[in-house]
Every structure is written in C-alpha cells, then in structure tokens.
Amino acid sequence: MTDKLIILPSLVLIFSVPPFSPAIAQGAAVSSANGIDWQAVGLLGSVLLAVVTFVLIWNRRLRQAVRKRKQIEEELRENARMLETGGALKARLSQIAIELQKAASFEALAQTFMSQAAALTGFAFGAFYLLDEQAGLLRAVGGYGRMESETGLRHFEIGQGLVGQCALEKKPLSITDSESAQIRITWGGGHIDPGEILLLPVMQLDTLLAVIELGALKHFTTEQRTFLDDLMPTLALNIDILRRNIMTGELLAKSQAQALDLASSEHQLRARKDELESQQELLLAQRRELAAGKDALAQTARELEEFNSVMIGRESRLIELKEEINALCARLGILRPIRPYGTKRRRQSPAKARRYKMPSSSQPGKIPPEMKGYAVAALVLWTVAIALSALWNIQQMKEKTLETALAQAQYAYLKDISFRRWNAMHGRVYVPATETTPPNPYLKDISERDISTPSGRRLTMMNPAYMTRQLYELMKKESGILGHITSLKPIRPQNAPDAWETKALQMFAQGRTEFNSVEEIEGKAYLRHMKPLATEKSCLTCHAKQGYHEGDIRGGISVSIPMEPLTAIERGNTLRLAAGHILLWFIGAGGLFLGTRRILVSDSKRRRMEEVLQASEEKYRNIFDNAVEGMFQSTPGGRFLGVNKALVQIFGYENAEEMIAAITDMGEQIYVNPEDRLRLHRNIEEYGRVEKFETQVRKKDGTTIWVSIHANALKDGAGKTMSWAGIVEDISARKEMEEKLQKHTEEITDLYNNAPCGYHSLAPDGVFLLVNDTELQWLGYTRDEIIGRKNFADLITAESREAFHLNMLLLEKQGWVAEQKYELVRKDGTIFPVVVNSKVITDHEGKFAANRSTVFDITGLKQAEEELNRLNDNLEQRVEARTEELKKAKRVALSIMQDANIERERAKGMLEKLQASSEQLNILSNALEQSPSSVVITDREGQIEYVNPKFENLTGYSAKEALGSKPRILRSGVHGDAFYQNLWQTIMSGKEWHGEICNRKKDGQLYWEQASISAIRNNAGEIIKYVSVREDITERKHLDEKLKQQLEELERFNRLTIDREERMIELKKEINSLLKHTGEEEKYRIVEE
Structure with missing residues (x-):
C-alpha cells in the first residue's frame, strides 16, 4: 500500500508535464521565450523523481527479500541442527532401548x-x-x-x-x-x-x-x-x-x-x-x-x-x-x-499156661524165614540210614567249621572297619614317629602330615589305611589271621591285589557284596573273606586325586582265617560223632524186629505228609487271593479257571464268580485288539512263557486300560499244555506318562529344529556335532552332509576364518564369545552375514569338550543399515547443497545491496542494477519453487497463501486447491487435538516449532514430515504470516521403525533362544533320567559344563 502511495504522485507529476498538461505547456512556451526550456526541465524532473521513487521502492523490497532470505537461511540452519539433534536423540533412544532390554525385573x-x-x-x-x-x-x-x-x-x-x-x-x-x-x-x-x-x-x-x-x-x-x-x-x-x-x-x-x-x-x-x-x-x-x-x-x-x-x-x-x-x-x-497176627493176646492162667509146651522149632530166637528177610532188609536199610546220617552230620560239621571261620572273618572285617571309622571320625590321628612307624610316604602331599609337640616330640599322621596295615601285621604275629587292603588302582604298590582278590574285585564291580572261599596260602588252608570298600567323605582326602567320589567302590578288605585250629576241633567232633552213631546203630538194630512199628510209623508219616500238602495248598491259595497284582489261571482257549481279588478289581467286577461266569472268550470280550490274544497264544505255545506283554483291554463298564501280562503254560507229564497261569499289571498311568514324555520330547525337538535362529554344537576342532533344521535350510545342506563331516571354517569365507580361529582360542580361554560376525557360504555358493554367540561345554574333568552356539541371519539388518546410511548420506548432501545455495544467494544479495548504494548516486546505472536485482530475485524465486522441501506460507488466521510445487507433488493438492484453505486438510487423525493446540500456541507466541507430523495426502495415503514452522514479522515486530518448511521423512521413518523392530526382534530372539536352550538341556537331562530309570539307553548325549 505504501509503495502504491509513492508511485501515484510520481505518475501524476509525469503526466502533468506537456504535452499532457496544457497549462504547463503554456508556461513552458513563455519560459522558452526567455531562453529556458521549462518543458525539458519539467520532464527531466519528473523522470528523476520517478527514478528516485523506483529506487526507493526497489531498495525497500530488496531489503525485505534479503531479510526473508536470511530468515530462510536461519530456518534451514535450524532444520539442519534439528536433524542433527534428532539423529543424536534417535541414537540415544537406541542406546536407552538396549539398556532397557538388559533389565531382568x-x-x-x-x-x-x-x-x-x-x-x-x-x-x-x-x-x-x-x-x-x-x-x-x-x-x-x-x-x-x-x-x-x-x-x-x-x-x-x-x-x-x-x-x-x-x-x-x-x-x-x-x-x-x-x-x-x-x-x-x-x-x-x-x-x-x-x-x-x-x-x-x-x-x-x-x-x-x-x-x-x-x-x-x-x-x-x-x-x-x-x-x-x-x-x-x-x-x-x-x-x-x-x-x-x-x-x-x-x-x-x-x-x-x-x-x-x-x-x-x-x-x-x-x-x-x-x-x-x-x-x-x-x-x-x-x-x-x-x-x-x-x-x-x-x-x-x-x-x-x-x-x-x-x-x-x-x-x-x-x-x-x-x-x-x-x-x-x-x-x-x-x-x-500160634496166635493169629493182629488179634489180641488173651491172658491165661498160670495152670493153663503150664499145660502148653512149645516145640523146639518155636523157641524164642527162632525167626521165620519170611520175617528174617524183612529183618535183614530192615537192618540193611537202618545201616544205610545210620551211615548217611553220619556222613550228613560230618558234612554239617564241616559247614559249621566254615561258618565259624566265616564268622571270625566277618568279625575281623567289622573290627577293621570300626578301627578305620574311628580313625576317620577324629579327622587326623597322630602317633610318635618311630622306626616301626615311619612317616607314610604316600601322604607326602597332605599338609601337616608330620607335626611336633611343644616338647619337641615328632608325631606323624596315621590314616586309616596305615593303621589297618599295622593292625594286620600285629594280628598275623599273634593269631595268624591275615588281612589285606587292596584296590585295582592302589596308591601303595604293596596293596596290589593277588589273583583271588582281583577276581573278587571284579565281582564287586558287577554288584556282588562279598566273596568267600577256602584257599591255600603258603601250604596251609585259610578261609578267605573279602568285602568291598566304599569311598566315604573322609577317604577323599587321599583318594580324590584318583577320581573317586563319595559312594564309589574303590577296593576291598580281605581277611584270611587259618583253618588248622578249627579242623583240629572238627576231627575230635567227628570221632565223637562216629562213636555216637555206632551206638545208635546198635540201639536201632534191636527195634527193627517190631514189624507193626514200621506200619504205624509209615501211617503216621503219610498223615503228616497230607497235612503238609494241605498247609501248602492253603498257603498258595492265601497268596493267590491276597496278592496286590491281578493273578489268573485260564484255559488255552480263553476261559478263566480262577482269578484273584486284584484282577477282579482291575476289570471292575463284583467278585470272582461273576467274572469267571461273564467272560467265556477273552479274545473277543476283553481284548481291544483280538489279534493281541492270538499273538499271546502263539508266544506261550512257542516259548512256554511270556513276560511284559503289553496290550489294551476292556473293563466291565467298557472303558479301556493298558495292562502288562506275565504268563506261563502249565503242562502235564506228556508236555501237553493243561492251563495258563499268570499275573496282570495295570500300567495305564505309566502309559499316560510315557505319552506325555513322548509329546514333551517331540515339542523340545520341534522347538530346537524350528527355532527362528540357527543352533549348532562344534567339537574343539570345529567339526559339527549337532545342527538344527533352521541352520540346515540356510546353508542348503542335509544333516548327513554336515554332522561329523564339515568344519565350521569350511562354511565361512576366507576373510572370516582368521577371526573364527581367534574366537575359538578366546572361547576356550574365557568360556564364551558374543557378537561374532562371519560370512557363511551356502551350498550353492551364495554368501550371507550372520552373528554367532558361543558358549563352552566342558567334560567332567573341566576340559573343553565342545561349544554350543546360536546363529542369527542379519541379512535384513545389513540391508536396513545400508539403506539408512544411504538416506543419511543423501540427507547430508541435500543439506550441504541447500546451504551452498543459500550462501550463493547471500553473496548475490550483498552484491546487489552494494551495487544499489553506488547506483543511488548514478541514476542511469541504477536502472541496470535494478534489472540485475530483478534477475537475482527471479533466481531466488526459482530456487524456492524448485526446492526439494515442501514450503507453505499462511496468514495469521492459518489460511494458505503460498505453496511450492514440491507441496503439490507430495500431497496431491494443486496450488489452486490449497490456496485459501487451511493446513487442516492434511490432518491424518494420528495426532490428537492437544498436539495441534501445542503447535499453534508455540508459533503464536513467536517461537519456532520443530517436530514430526503424520499427514494425509489427497488420495488418503499417510506420510511423515519433519516440519519447522516459524512466524514472519513486519518492521514493527508484529506477526503477519507463518512459513512452514517440511521434508518428507516417510521412507526414513519406515526404515527407522524396521531397524528398531529388527534390533528388538534380534535381541528378543537371542534371549528367548538362550532360555529355550537351557530349558531344552534340562529337559533332555530329565528324559535321560527317565530312560535310565526304565532301564533303557540314554537318548541324548549331554556334557555338563
């Protein structure tokens, strides 16, 4: 408006000069008569006034343009600073995110x-x-x-x-x-x-x-x-x-x-x-x-x-x-x-008795031939019986002698064990060091083996083995009893076992608890007795270095009892026994003539045998009825002959009679699969017995259970099967647990093979021991091509091998290595980057046995980093280019200002400078129009007055559509009202607002901008407009988010896989333990760390 007020008088003045104004023209004519060309003067003055006016107007506009360019320059610098600050803050955000991920609570x-x-x-x-x-x-x-x-x-x-x-x-x-x-x-x-x-x-x-x-x-x-x-x-x-x-x-x-x-x-x-x-x-x-x-x-x-x-x-x-x-x-x-045999003798009177005379052939001492034969046979039988009795008693006496010797040996063994435990109970026992008791050379590694009393008396440590050896030497001198401590791995060479002791130690290794026999030592008979010697906690002081642990069998103690004193006693007893049997033979021989006695004895024996048989049958019946497991007797055809209470309960019947009557065909009625019954029948007929035959059967109510059957065939003298007898065990609970265990094992295997990262275990030389399916899919190999055949160094590039060998040395030294970066080579020759975290697995001796590693494919992360670096480089180049343009514009503006000052003194040259300034302004205007950043200028009410082409290309709105509208046409709904209120409060207060805004294009697509909004003030400092410079950061935003997600996913997977790996090892241990309890071979090989 001010410019128009200055231009208008100038135009009036110009057009008032002739020939435009007749009055002035008339005055000019008069003046020309006086020699002064007033018309020319007036024209010149008008021109000079117009020039001065244009110079003033152009100078004002030039100052405004320069001031505006300075503001834009400051804004761009501020934007660059904000970008740098934003990058630093984002880097700091990433560091904070990493620190937060380390928190365990x-x-x-x-x-x-x-x-x-x-x-x-x-x-x-x-x-x-x-x-x-x-x-x-x-x-x-x-x-x-x-x-x-x-x-x-x-x-x-x-x-x-x-x-x-x-x-x-x-x-x-x-x-x-x-x-x-x-x-x-x-x-x-x-x-x-x-x-x-x-x-x-x-x-x-x-x-x-x-x-x-x-x-x-x-x-x-x-x-x-x-x-x-x-x-x-x-x-x-x-x-x-x-x-x-x-x-x-x-x-x-x-x-x-x-x-x-x-x-x-x-x-x-x-x-x-x-x-x-x-x-x-x-x-x-x-x-x-x-x-x-x-x-x-x-x-x-x-x-x-x-x-x-x-x-x-x-x-x-x-x-x-x-x-x-x-x-x-x-x-x-x-x-x-002669009185008839078996009739009662009648008492006769003495007178009548005197009348009967016996013939000479019927005198006492005469034995009928028939009875004589019986007597001779009975005498022979009695003699044989006495002889057998004598032999049996002599044998029993021998066994008693051996039992006595064994009891003495066991007593000596227990006494030795008591002395040893007494010694061990006191921790350390010291005795004076003498020639007969010198310091034990095999305890030289024990601290304080030898000590001295305050008086100077030298004492030496006597461990249980040393004390026991001296006791054995003393016992040998006094009683002839021999003792020996021995082991297959002795510390003291004199403790090495002889052949008999070696045989006993081998039996102990197989589970036997003692070994006895009569052997000859130095030409004399000895009863040798030996028991294993278990490692106790106190024994580890001397024997831990041999690899023994508490409870291990590390040897044994043998005791030899001389048999000579006991056999002497045995000979005396044998003589007395023989004399007694001879006397008994004479006594028994006189009673053999009592024939009726034999029948009575036989009858009494028969009755006793019947009672024993009845008691045995009752005992068997009691065991059969009260057994905790189901027992049965059945025909080969499939019908029960007898069942006990436990079997009745297993099948859900009320009593045995009901079950026997109800089941007439086992194969069809109780077997879920009748083929199992036929298979059981074939096995029993072929082998005579079946053990642990597992099958499913039906109960009375129709439910199915798992049972284990142990049965054998009962045959007659001709070998024909008469019936079956067996035991039935309900194993449903065990089967259910086995299924759960199997399912758990499958889940662990699936988790290991299908994890989102690779797993492998390497031997110390780098050869693969284990590898999961994920890593195999990455590499393109099969498990047979990898396990035991490939070295990890063979699957990485030549540039990565040196780092791998150095990491293996570091791994063996410190036990773990993290963030190892290699380039793996697939089977088809392609290369992809990975990050490997490794941990050492040691054997029971603490030696490096293998390493366990998790492998992460970081191809996506590498690509994201490269893309982010590319964007950062582009952004820096664009900022540098824009800064250079502003510097050029500043130099041009300064040059224009200097030229304008010079041209104030020279009116003719001013027009040329004005033209040059106009061209420079056009250049600046073109720079604004062609700016890679979106520029929007609004009035104080927020109505859009200017948008550059970048705005049109980015939003889809044309300048015609945008002008007169408000920026709310770009609102996406992502930010709340408070966000925009804060923005307007900031810029209306005269402050600059910087931040990221999510806007919506004309076609509805969302995009992100890095915006800087500031106020434009007049000379009085009043806000007249607002300018916004925005840059599209959608791609960078997506890359940042993708990179952030990948970093978080990588860290999360790393933590999860470590936890899952530990869990998998624990569960493998539990599976091995369960398999070990069941008597089966361990499925997994686990080396404790």
Whole structure:
C-alpha cells in the first residue's frame, strides 16, 4: 500500500508535464521565450523523481527479500541442527532401548529408565508406577530423587490422584502449580518446589502399562517433551517384553516342576514295577516249589499206597501161614498154638499156661524165614540210614567249621572297619614317629602330615589305611589271621591285589557284596573273606586325586582265617560223632524186629505228609487271593479257571464268580485288539512263557486300560499244555506318562529344529556335532552332509576364518564369545552375514569338550543399515547443497545491496542494477519453487497463501486447491487435538516449532514430515504470516521403525533362544533320567559344563 502511495504522485507529476498538461505547456512556451526550456526541465524532473521513487521502492523490497532470505537461511540452519539433534536423540533412544532390554525385573527397568531419561531431560524428581492388572492398582516400582521417608502413596487406584487420573484419561498431564500438588524435590540442602510436574501414560496400542511422574526445576522444553514422547513406545515395548519374559520364566519353572513330578512319579512306578516283578518271581518260585511239593507228595502217596498194599498182602499171607501152622500144631498135638497176627493176646492162667509146651522149632530166637528177610532188609536199610546220617552230620560239621571261620572273618572285617571309622571320625590321628612307624610316604602331599609337640616330640599322621596295615601285621604275629587292603588302582604298590582278590574285585564291580572261599596260602588252608570298600567323605582326602567320589567302590578288605585250629576241633567232633552213631546203630538194630512199628510209623508219616500238602495248598491259595497284582489261571482257549481279588478289581467286577461266569472268550470280550490274544497264544505255545506283554483291554463298564501280562503254560507229564497261569499289571498311568514324555520330547525337538535362529554344537576342532533344521535350510545342506563331516571354517569365507580361529582360542580361554560376525557360504555358493554367540561345554574333568552356539541371519539388518546410511548420506548432501545455495544467494544479495548504494548516486546505472536485482530475485524465486522441501506460507488466521510445487507433488493438492484453505486438510487423525493446540500456541507466541507430523495426502495415503514452522514479522515486530518448511521423512521413518523392530526382534530372539536352550538341556537331562530309570539307553548325549 505504501509503495502504491509513492508511485501515484510520481505518475501524476509525469503526466502533468506537456504535452499532457496544457497549462504547463503554456508556461513552458513563455519560459522558452526567455531562453529556458521549462518543458525539458519539467520532464527531466519528473523522470528523476520517478527514478528516485523506483529506487526507493526497489531498495525497500530488496531489503525485505534479503531479510526473508536470511530468515530462510536461519530456518534451514535450524532444520539442519534439528536433524542433527534428532539423529543424536534417535541414537540415544537406541542406546536407552538396549539398556532397557538388559533389565531382568520391573524394578531394574524402572531404575534404568529414570537414570537414562534424567540424564537427557534434566528432571530432578521421578516416580515409575506399574499397572497391576489383577489388583487394578498402579504400584510404585522405581523412582528418581525420591526419599522413602517422604509422604506419598506407594500405589494408586485408577482415577485416584493425578497419577490415577492420567491412567484414566490415557493422556499426558502437566502441572505448573507445584504447591497445590504438594510435591517437593529433596536435595542435600533442603527442599525445592518443582517448576513443572509432568505425568505421562505408557501405552501399547490402547492398553495402559504404566504411568511416569516427572518433576523439573524449570518447564520442560519442546525438545524434551518430544524426546519423552518418542521414548514412551520404546518403554512400553520393553515393559511388554519383560512381562512376557517373566511369564515365560514362570511357565518354564512350572514345566520343569511338572517334569520333576513326572520323573518322580515315573521313578515310583519303576520302583513299584520292580517290586511287583520281584513279587512275581517269588510267587512263580513258590508256585514251582508247590508244584514240586505236590509231585513229591503224590509220589510219596503212591509209594505209601503200594507199600500198604504189599504189607496188607504180606499180612494176609502171614495170617494164612499162621493158621496153617496152628492146624499143623493141632495135628501134632502141640498145646500152645500160634496166635493169629493182629488179634489180641488173651491172658491165661498160670495152670493153663503150664499145660502148653512149645516145640523146639518155636523157641524164642527162632525167626521165620519170611520175617528174617524183612529183618535183614530192615537192618540193611537202618545201616544205610545210620551211615548217611553220619556222613550228613560230618558234612554239617564241616559247614559249621566254615561258618565259624566265616564268622571270625566277618568279625575281623567289622573290627577293621570300626578301627578305620574311628580313625576317620577324629579327622587326623597322630602317633610318635618311630622306626616301626615311619612317616607314610604316600601322604607326602597332605599338609601337616608330620607335626611336633611343644616338647619337641615328632608325631606323624596315621590314616586309616596305615593303621589297618599295622593292625594286620600285629594280628598275623599273634593269631595268624591275615588281612589285606587292596584296590585295582592302589596308591601303595604293596596293596596290589593277588589273583583271588582281583577276581573278587571284579565281582564287586558287577554288584556282588562279598566273596568267600577256602584257599591255600603258603601250604596251609585259610578261609578267605573279602568285602568291598566304599569311598566315604573322609577317604577323599587321599583318594580324590584318583577320581573317586563319595559312594564309589574303590577296593576291598580281605581277611584270611587259618583253618588248622578249627579242623583240629572238627576231627575230635567227628570221632565223637562216629562213636555216637555206632551206638545208635546198635540201639536201632534191636527195634527193627517190631514189624507193626514200621506200619504205624509209615501211617503216621503219610498223615503228616497230607497235612503238609494241605498247609501248602492253603498257603498258595492265601497268596493267590491276597496278592496286590491281578493273578489268573485260564484255559488255552480263553476261559478263566480262577482269578484273584486284584484282577477282579482291575476289570471292575463284583467278585470272582461273576467274572469267571461273564467272560467265556477273552479274545473277543476283553481284548481291544483280538489279534493281541492270538499273538499271546502263539508266544506261550512257542516259548512256554511270556513276560511284559503289553496290550489294551476292556473293563466291565467298557472303558479301556493298558495292562502288562506275565504268563506261563502249565503242562502235564506228556508236555501237553493243561492251563495258563499268570499275573496282570495295570500300567495305564505309566502309559499316560510315557505319552506325555513322548509329546514333551517331540515339542523340545520341534522347538530346537524350528527355532527362528540357527543352533549348532562344534567339537574343539570345529567339526559339527549337532545342527538344527533352521541352520540346515540356510546353508542348503542335509544333516548327513554336515554332522561329523564339515568344519565350521569350511562354511565361512576366507576373510572370516582368521577371526573364527581367534574366537575359538578366546572361547576356550574365557568360556564364551558374543557378537561374532562371519560370512557363511551356502551350498550353492551364495554368501550371507550372520552373528554367532558361543558358549563352552566342558567334560567332567573341566576340559573343553565342545561349544554350543546360536546363529542369527542379519541379512535384513545389513540391508536396513545400508539403506539408512544411504538416506543419511543423501540427507547430508541435500543439506550441504541447500546451504551452498543459500550462501550463493547471500553473496548475490550483498552484491546487489552494494551495487544499489553506488547506483543511488548514478541514476542511469541504477536502472541496470535494478534489472540485475530483478534477475537475482527471479533466481531466488526459482530456487524456492524448485526446492526439494515442501514450503507453505499462511496468514495469521492459518489460511494458505503460498505453496511450492514440491507441496503439490507430495500431497496431491494443486496450488489452486490449497490456496485459501487451511493446513487442516492434511490432518491424518494420528495426532490428537492437544498436539495441534501445542503447535499453534508455540508459533503464536513467536517461537519456532520443530517436530514430526503424520499427514494425509489427497488420495488418503499417510506420510511423515519433519516440519519447522516459524512466524514472519513486519518492521514493527508484529506477526503477519507463518512459513512452514517440511521434508518428507516417510521412507526414513519406515526404515527407522524396521531397524528398531529388527534390533528388538534380534535381541528378543537371542534371549528367548538362550532360555529355550537351557530349558531344552534340562529337559533332555530329565528324559535321560527317565530312560535310565526304565532301564533303557540314554537318548541324548549331554556334557555338563
């Protein structure tokens, strides 16, 4: 408007000059008569006035242009500074994210966050409140600059106080009136009221995780607020990861507890199974004994019946002979006839007795031929019986002698053990060092083997072995008893075993607990007795270096008892025994003539045998009925003959009678798979018995269970199978646990093979021992091509091999190496980068046995880094180019100003300078139009007055569409109203606003901009317009997010895989333990670290 007011009078003045103004023309004519060309003067004055006016106007506009370019230059410098600051802050954000990922608890996470954030934003007070979802409370888990003794709540409900209100609204709260908030910052000199209190919600999507309360001495700056806002998503992500890690740890602990319970249950089941198998073997042995007893009783019964029949026949024949003799006596006139056999003797009167006379052939001492034969046979039998008795007693006496010798040996062994334990109980026993008791050379490595008393007397340590050797030497001299401590790995050469002791030690290694025999030593008989010597804790003082552990069998103690004194006693007893048997033979021989006695004895024996048989049958029946395992007897065709109570309970019947009556065909009625019954039948017929035959059967109610059957065939004398007898064990619980164990094993194997990272184990020379499927897929090899065949150095590039060998040396030295970067070569020759973390596995001696490594493919990370570097380089080049352009524009503007000052004195040259300045302004205008950054100029009300072509290309809006509109047409909905209110408050106050904005294009697509917005002031300092310079950072934003996600994913996978690997090793140990309890071979080879 001012320019128009200056130009208008100039134009009036110009057009008032003739020929435009007749009056002036007339005056000019008069003047020309006086010799003065007033028309020319007027024209010249008008021209000069117009020139001066244009110079003033152009000078004003030039100053405005220069001032505007300076503002743009300052803005661009500020933008460059903000970009640098933003890059530093992003780098700092990445460092904070890495530090937060190291936290193992919420308290450590809170403390790390407070310390890192305070260092960057300078707040003096902070509190970290974590949301407890179950209790619905915000609990304080950490703080900064807060004293525990200060008043204040340690937890808040949702909506309670400012902390609760921030959690309820899920948006930041700022308090500048610190006195009303009753919060003070404590330091060594007292208390200070904060300048501003800021409460920030930590959100993950729409879910509240925590609330951060901060107090600063001054107000938080925009940069600090922006930094804290950018830090909140990182904090939320780490809280979520830590929460998941804790949950994973709890699940892992629970899984391990379940695995331990499973192992314990399996162990109990195995113990129960062993116990039942022992009972089964005992029952089978008892059944065999009963069967043998039955056969013996039956044979005895048959023999008794035959003997009884023979005796009855002989008795009948004897009665007949007696009757014949009586008849003959009657014919010969003999007065005393022979009494019939088996009749009672009648008492005769003395007178009548005197009338009967016996013939000479019937005198006492005369034995009938028949009876004589019986007497001779009985005498022979009696003699044989006495001889057998004598021999048996002599044998028993010999065994007694051996038992006596063995008892002496055992007593000597126990005494030796007691002396040794007495010695060990006192820790160390010292005795005077003498010629007979010199210091033990085999204890020279023991500290304080030899000591001296205050009086100077020299004492030496006597360990249990040394003391026992001296006792043996003393016993040999006094009683002739020999003793020897020996081992297959002796420290003292004299303790090496002889051939007999070597044989005993080998038996001890197989599980035998003692060994006895009579051997000849130096031409004399000795009873040799030996027991194993277990390693006790006190023994490790001397024998730990041999590799023994507490409980190991490290040798044995043999005791030899001389048999000469005992055999002398045995000979005397033998003589006395022989004399007694001879006397007994004479006594027994006189009673052999009592024939009736033999029948009575036989009959009494038969009855006793029947009682024994009945008792045995009752005992068997009692065992059968009360056994804890199911027992049965059945026909080969599949019908039960007998079942016990346990079997009835297994199949769910009321009693044995019901079960026997209900089941007529086992194969169809109780076997889930009838083929199993046929297979059982074939095995029993072929082998005679079956053990641990596992199958599924049906109970009475139709439910199925798993059972293990042990059965054998009972055959008659001809070898024909009469019936089956066996034991049934319910193994459903064990089967269920085996299925769970199998499923658990499959899950672990699947987790190992299908992990998102590679796993492998290498031998010390670098050869592959184990490798998972993921790494095999990366490399393109099969497992057979890798395991035991390939060296890791063969699969990396030549440039990586030197680093690999150095890392192997470092790994062996310190036990772990992290962040090893190599380039792996696939089978097809392609190369990809990896990061390897390795840990040493040692054997039981602590030597380097192998290394276990996790491998991460960082191809995507490398590409993201390269892309980010490329963008940073492009951004730096663009900033440098723009800076150079501004420097050129500044030089041009200064040159124009200098030329304008010169041309004020020279009007003619001024027009040329003005033209040159116009061209320079056109250049600057073109630079603005062609700027790679989007430029928007609005009035004070926010209406758009200018946009450059970059704006049109970026947003899709044409200049015509944008002019007259407001920037709200670009709103994306990502930012809330508070965001835009803060922006307008900042620029309306005259401050500059810098930050990232997510806007929406005309086609609806979202994009991110790095914006700088500032006010344009007039000479009076009043804000007349706003200018915004924006740069599209969508691609960089996406790359930053992608890089951040990859870093987080990499770290998370690293932590998860380490935890899973530890878990996998523990579970493999549990699986090996369970397999070991079941008697099977261990499936996994694990070397303890």
